[in-house]
Amino acid sequence: MTDYDYIRDGNAIYEKSFAIIRSEADLSRFSEAEADVAVRMIHAAGSVDAVRHFDFSPDFVTSARAALAAGAPIFCDAQMVAHGVTHARLPAGNEVICTLRDPRTATIAAEIGNTRSAAALKLWGERMAGAVVAIGNAPTALFFLLEMLRDGAPKPAAILGMPVGFVGAAESKDALAENSYGVPWAVVRGRLGGSAMAAAALNSLARPGL
Numbered sequence: 001m002t003d004y005d006y007i008r009d010g011n012a013i014y015e016k017s018f019a020i021i022r023s024e025a026d027l028s029r030f031s032e033a034e035a036d037v038a039v040r041m042i043h044a045a046g047s048v049d050a051v052r053h054f055d056f057s058p059d060f061v062t063s064a065r066a067a068l069a070a071g072a073p074i075f076c077d078a079q080m081v082a083h084g085v086t087h088a089r090l091p092a093g094n095e096v097i098c099t100l101r102d103p104r105t106a107t108i109a110a111e112i113g114n115t116r117s118a119a120a121l122k123l124w125g126e127r128m129a130g131a132v133v134a135i136g137n138a139p140t141a142l143f144f145l146l147e148m149l150r151d152g153a154p155k156p157a158a159i160l161g162m163p164v165g166f167v168g169a170a171e172s173k174d175a176l177a178e179n180s181y182g183v184p185w186a187v188v189r190g191r192l193g194g195s196a197m198a199a200a201a202l203n204s205l206a207r208p209g210l
């Protein structure tokens with residue numbers, strides 16, 4: 001029987017992976033803290049080229065990390081984002097919330113004439129104040145979040161705008177970067193993004209390094 005030659009130690013795989021990313025990716029326009037988040041997002045994407053699409057507002061990492069350290073909840077648009085969060089990394093046992101499958105969401109979607117992903121945000125209420133919000137899948141959720149903020153909804157501490165796809169993804173992220181209603185933000189510009197990248201960013205914000 002053939003024994004394949006591959007690394008079997010999880011930490012060694014991560015260390016090698018992160019070293020490859022740091023040697024290949026141009027991280028020069030980022031602060032050290034932003035580069036740490038970017039490395040983990042590149043890791044999730046499997047593409048060093050993805051880094052060209054990352055943008056952070058200057059206060060994003062500081063604000064998100066402070067909120068998480070203070071115990072802020074994390075609101076996610078998709079279960080895939082929520083399930084990608086490594087709970088052991090969370091600094092204060094932070095709650096990770098996704099209301100997409102709440103029984104009320106479909107009714108709200110019909111009432112407001114929007115997707116379930118957008119409607120789910122209506123259930124976040126006052127708890128959105130000071131929270132960390134991660135949109136990793138649905139462009140409609142990010143557009144709707146901006147509409148809620150425009151209409152006076154409580155402001156989160158940070159918004160991860162990373163929906164993926166061909167319809168509305170690039171536009172929703174450009175809209176966030178153009179006017180975030182005063183909330184610190186991170187985006188993956190263009191069509192790239194996705195639940196895995198959003199979860200990876202959350203995991204890095206929760207605890208820097210490996």
Ligand SMILES: C/C1=C2N=C(/C=C3N=C(/C(C)=C4\N[C@@](C)([C@@H]5N=C1[C@](C)(CCC(=O)O)[C@H]5CC(=O)O)[C@@](C)(CC(=O)O)[C@@H]4CCC(=O)O)[C@@](C)(CC(=O)O)[C@@H]\3CCC(=O)O)C(C)(C)[C@@H]/2CCC(=O)O
Nearest residue numbers: 078079080115116117137138139140164165166167194195
């Ligand atoms: C139009 C939608 C898009 N979905 C994309 C990519 C993926 N979605 C997956 C899954 C399993 C889910 N997507 C939903 C969020 C569902 N997707 C939509 C909607 C129809 C509308 C959202 C929008 O345009 O903003 C949305 C349904 C809704 O009413 O909100 C999901 C809820 C569908 C469902 O299961 O009912 C579900 C989310 C499950 C969860 O909670 O995690 C994929 C895995 C694709 C698949 O199933 O084949 C994939 C995951 C991508 C990722 O990394 O997250 C797009 C490409 C984002 C697309 C929107 C843009 C476009 O260009 O079409």
